[in-house]
Amino acid sequence: xxxxxxxxxxxxxxxxxxxxxxxxxxxxxxxxxxxxxxxxxxxxxxxxxxxxxxxxxxxxxxxxxxxxxxxxxxxxxxxxxxxxxxxxxxxxxxxxxxxxxxxxxxxxxxxxxxxxxxxxxxxxxxxxxxxxxxxxxxxxxxxxxxxxxxxxxxxxxxxxxxxxxxxxxxxxxxxxxxxxxxxxxxxxxxxxxxxxxxxxxxxxxxxxxxxxxxxxxxxxxxxxxxxxxxxxxxxxxxxxxxxxxxxxxxxxxxxxxxxxxxxxxxxxxxxxxxxxxxxxxxxxxxxxxxxxxxxxxxxxxxxxxxxxxxxxxxxxxxxxxxxxxxxxxxxxxx
Numbered sequence: 343x344x345x346x347x348x349x350x351x352x353x354x355x356x357x358x359x360x361x362x363x364x365x366x367x368x369x370x371x372x373x374x375x376x377x378x379x380x381x382x383x384x385x386x387x388x389x390x391x392x393x394x395x396x397x398x399x400x401x402x403x404x405x406x407x408x409x410x411x412x413x414x415x416x417x418x419x420x421x422x423x424x425x426x427x428x429x430x431x432x433x434x435x436x437x438x439x440x441x442x443x444x445x446x447x448x449x450x451x452x453x454x455x456x457x458x459x460x461x462x463x464x465x466x467x468x469x470x471x472x473x474x475x476x477x478x479x480x481x482x483x484x485x486x487x488x489x490x491x492x493x494x495x496x497x498x499x500x501x502x503x504x505x506x507x508x509x510x511x512x513x514x515x516x517x518x519x520x521x522x523x524x525x526x527x528x529x530x531x532x533x534x535x536x537x538x539x540x541x542x543x544x545x546x547x548x549x550x551x552x553x554x555x556x557x558x559x560x561x562x563x564x565x566x567x568x569x570x571x572x573x574x575x576x577x578x579x580x581x582x583x584x585x586x587x588x589x590x591x592x593x594x595x596x597x598x599x600x601x602x603x604x605x606x607x608x609x610x611x612x613x614x615x616x617x618x619x620x621x622x623x624x625x626x627x628x629x630x631x632x633x634x635x636x637x638x639x640x641x642x643x644x645x646x647x648x649x650x651x652x653x654x655x656x657x658x659x660x661x662x663x664x665x666x667x668x669x670x671x672x673x674x675x676x
Contacts, residue, residue: 346379348431349544357427357537358405358420360530368540372547379435384551387438392597393430395442396569396604396611396640398423398538401524401531402445403605408524408531411606411641414652418641419605423535426603426639429672430541438597440542440553442534443569445525445610446560450488452506453521453565458482469648471517474507492562502563505578515573516609518565525559567610570617591621591629599632603639603672608651611640612658619665630666635659638671 351371375381401408403419411419430437450456455465458472460482466472476482477500484499492499507518525532534542542553556569564572564583572584594600604611615635622629642655663669670676 344435345432346434348428349375352427352431352537352541354424354427357424357535358403359536360400360404361536363536363540363543365543368544369547372544375434375544376548381435381548384438384549387436389436389599390438390597391433391436392593392600393437393440394600394602394604394614395426395440395538395542396602396614397443397445397525397606398426398535398604399444399525399531400533400535401526403535403538408522409643411643413641414644414650418644422603422605422639422641423538425672426636427537427541429603429636429639430545434545434548437545437549439551440545441556442538442542442553443556443558443604443610443614444532444534445566446527446532446557447523447525448527448560448562449523450491451559451562452503453519454523455520457485457488458503458520459485466520468520468522469645470520472503472507472520473517474504474511477504477507501578506563506574509574513573527560567613568617569610569614570621573613586617588621590618591625594618594622594629594632595625597632599634601634601636603636605640606643606651606655607640607659608642608655612655615662615667616658619662619667622665627666630662631668633662633667634676635662635667635669636672637669638673 349371402411403423404410405420458466461480466482472482484496484503486496489496489499510518546553558569559566561572561584563577564574566572566584570590571586574583577583602615619630637659642651644650644652659669668676
């Protein structure tokens with residue numbers, strides 16, 4: 343990949359802040375940058391490189407926002423995104439296509455506190471894990487006040503919760519976790535980090551190509567860590583809770599390499615990569631060699647004194663490397 347310098351307008355001190363992008367000014371600078379470096383439209387790239395950014399949104403990446411991914415250092419997502427912006431600018435002439443996924447939620451979803459109550463009508467605290475045994479014992483029950491919202495009986499709502507928790511356990515996935523309200527559709531936490539969005543906008547102008555936005559996580563009765571598919575596909579009566587998206591394995595076959603970064607390494611990144619790997623194994627295991635994971639542009643969920651998913655995230659990346667994927671740094675020559 344041909345390495346460029348980083349443009350003067352990029353300010354790493356602003357990566358951890360929310361601000362307005364001066365689009366018209368950046369468009370002019372992007373056109374001049376393309377002229378100066380003789381950048382051609384992405385459509386003529388002989389080696390087609392696809393960059394996938396997982397959930398680089400304010401809610402995960404800006405300190406003091408709802409679900410900031412600080413990692414063990416406390417600076418995780420901010421430092422990751424500084425490196426990620428620099429990677430995009432240095433490789434502006436080599437990145438053919440960019441996809442940004444966006445976790446997208448509403449109030450009434452299975453991983454938010456309002457979905458459950460105890461015998462006294464209290465909701466679970468953030469980061470509470472709800473197991474099938476908790477639901478069988480009546481420690482937590484589906485909030486009957488929500489039944490009319492979904493046109494179901496409260497009893498069936500509880501049946502759905504039990505089924506869901508049991509399916510997670512059968513698959514060996516994380517327990518159903520109650521997350522703080524985050525990535526709320528229409529809210530400031532939902533939007534892309536300004537510094538990242540600015541880099542995508544500059545790439546779009548300079549290379550004459552439109553980046554994609556892929557929405558996930560808006561189904562009420564299932565978690566959706568992975569952009570490829572939800573955690574549980576069907577309810578107790580076989581009803582569809584969400585569907586698996588085959589476009590990503592199909593798109594991988596059309597590109598020479600796929601580079602993945604974003605948040606969080608332990609959850610949405612790990613499960614996206616795992617789902618992609620499952621699809622790769624079903625189609626052609628050799629496709630794993632096309633995938634590059636930017637290890638220094640992602641961090642695990644760590645809430646000091648509550649949870650630390652660092653070891654699980656690292657173990658996942660070891661599995662991915664063993665399967666033939668490349669674990670690299672943003673400054674590596676690859």
